[in-house]
Amino acid sequence: MGRPFIRNTFSRLLISSLLSFITSASYAANYVEGSFGIAWLASDNSELDSNTYAPYRIHYGHQISRTRFLETGYLGGDNYEDAAKDDLEMDMIYIKLKHFYKINDSYAIYAKVGTAAYRYHLENDDSSISKKNGLGLSVSAGYEFTLENNFSVGIEYEHFNTARFRSNTLNANVKYHFM
Template identity: 25%
Template sequence: MNKLSIVAASLLTIFASSHVAAANDNTGFYVGGSLGQLKIKAKGSETGVGLGAYGGYNFNEWFGLEANLFVSGDLGDSNEDIGAGTFALTPKFTYQINDTFAVYGKVGIASMAVVSRPDNSRNEDFTGFGWAYGVGVNASVTENLNIRLGYDVVTGELDSEYSNSFQNVDTDISNFALGMHYQF
């Protein structure tokens, strides 16, 4: 986590010191990916690597719609494999600070899934719907290339497909990530 924060701060500092000559057009379609730290809180707390893909459409400089998918690596220990993933669709509100930097916030709906596999057992699937929200900073590197540092959270209740004892489990899945996207 500390390494990711140091890398993100270094990249933002480098891009802040360079000046983008022309005003960038941040409207239209964009698509990108991210790498970060994913954390799931349910009956316990597990942390691991999170991978994401996102894309959307900015209707103007301050409003857009974004789809965001992020999944985890193995979050379990030696006795259990745990994987998590979410898909969110959110309106995104952006405040353009200058030609290079912008801050954004978003809130919307999401689906989430967690798969748990204890040793020598079948998979236990948990699925549900919830709310998604996120904040972040976006930096324009070139006219079309952007980096961003964001924090996304999906919160809701998960239900087990097989077990009646694991119903309505309150769950938070968060992802702190460094992303890069191409603005068309």
């Protein structure tokens, strides 16, 4: 009853949550959102010679109350290595609770808290490979502007913390609301 049990249990919970969201797509408050950003990594891995990477996310949101949403999704990231840097790749599946406060019809602010299962792969200049995986917690805050009834854009700051590293990310988001 070690890490494979935790990883498999978390994966099953995430997949069953996602399936229940998809089957209830007729609910008007569902949305899909994509983002791209820049992240700064603080790691205890002395082999890492670059502390920035570019994450991208896609997630699905489902309204569970008037001001709260449940989000589940995928994050991928890469430091887009060159000959002078180590190659860092990040994959993550996550689930978050979002509290949404609408300022007016066009503007809103929000806060999120959640957990994620991550995997990172680091290939060093000397071709040695370091692979790590685990669970982490995240908190984030953001600002959103509605363009039209179905689209909105925003900016979000996220802090992700694990036993092996901490990441601070600034994301630009585009959201499509199912109406």
